[in-house]
Amino acid sequence: MSERRVRVRFAPSPTGPLHIGGVRTALYNYLFARQHGGDFVFRIEDTDSSRFVPGAEEYILEAFAWLGITFDEGVSFGGEHGPYRQSERREIYKEYVKQLLDSGKAYIAFDTPQELEAKRAETPNFQYDARTRLQMRNSLTLSPEEVEALIASGQQYVVRFLIEPHQEVHVHDLIRGEVVISTDVLDDKVLYKSADELPTYHLANIVDDHLMEISHVIRGEEWLPSAPLHVLLYEAFGWEETMPSFAHLPLLLKPEGNGKLSKRDGDRLGFPVFPLEWHDPKTGEVSSGYREKGYLPEAVINFLALLGWNPGNDQELMTLQEMVQLFDLSRCSKAGARFDYKKMIWFNHEYILQKDDSEIAAQFQPILKEHGIDEPLERVEQVVTLMKGRINFVYELWEQASYFFLPPTTFDEKSLKKWWKDDAPTYVAELCDFIEKSPVFEGAALEPLVMDWIASKEWGVGKVMNAFRVTLVGAAVGPHIFALTDFLGKEETLRRARHALEVLKDVKEG
């Protein structure tokens, strides 16, 4: 078994946008595949035609492209094991359903959904299994002729898996160890429905994993209860030898309160639960996405990787490549992890810090354009260099650094109260004159001159410089003042200061 080529898959259902928990599952599969030099397969599980949502498949593909998670084969990637969309594999499944039917491991059942519903209503804890199947309308209770006649007459039916009672099923889980369950609690699961000629998840999943030579099934914990059924199916087909190893990942839980993370939590709590923004084609509802909210894909990946796994040391920031090296299923935790979006924000901050200023500038430039500001990349980059340490998102640069590009039109009241006192206009006016006459303007040279000058005047450095700052920025915020004047240039610096002097005079008198 150690000789077997590692092949894993991510197999979403195209019923909507990709959930962030699904992203993490895909990520772990990706890391595992890459680490072992194996293959990563992208399969679409669209066996429930009624839940199909147009655009979902494209959305999922786009999300992974953005995140940098790549596949080796599957829908849109090609490969030798196709088709990779289950709805295109009907004929394959029929063959295997027949095999189970012929070997007596499955049977045909005619009970309608309504009949079953009624049965469940009248019988508490009703389960279609060894205790009840002989009271139902199926090929076990009907004669072959009756069954044939029913099918010939167009009766819809399903194929159920016949579960032998009183047996123990052992599931070997790479994260949880051995899980043992009695077949007495399992029901005869529907494997195939004649109505749409499609199998259900369980059958399609096992057949595809087998045919696609999947070696490891790494999926969410919500699948653990059906893992025994899957083991039984492998056995029914006689595929024990090549049955994949299982690993059931802990679930992602709500940041607060009870339950697993769901669609609704995101926008309610102020963070996205989807990688990309999603426009629901039916309801028109829009759900926010990490990309549109200004998160960097590297940050999302890094944060998600650590939700349920750790490298065994204190390292938290790591590239996808490092994760590939370090990943280890045996280092995955077993209990669900609450989604701590504040830490997610911290990761984004860290990744912004790591990124080249030019890259951040390239992202900030279009935001400036939206506000009617057309600046060369070089200028934008200067601002990024000065300001990126204090932001968590690129768009925050606009909120925190727009004054680099636009002179203040209003002046912050608190800042004025603190720094725009009686002597402030004198300080600024004289400072402007001093700067105007100064032989140098570049901050590194100008600063010591200004400091000496302030000292000779016996004014406080803080009083003068903060008053000056308010005239340039409009508030007592921002980077080192001489870094700002360097950016603005002599002309603009003096223009802003003197203009503010005028405006503030009026304000005071008014």
Next chain:
RNA sequence: GGCGCUAUCGUCUAUCGGCUAGGACGAGAGAUUUUCAUUCUCUAAAGCGGGGUUCGAUUCCCCGUGGCGCUACCA
């Protein structure tokens, strides 16, 4: 209800029988600074309860309790 999984600071987690229980996020305090922020330093903060096993249990086992999941002709 039944079945299963699970349990260390508020949160994510380290510890694979020896602990003064470590790190990170968040929180608080301080330092630096001409503002704000950054940065730096420090502080508070945890082993669900009860039984075993053992020289010794956070670590292994059992019970309880809590949390989570599954319980469809959905995945």
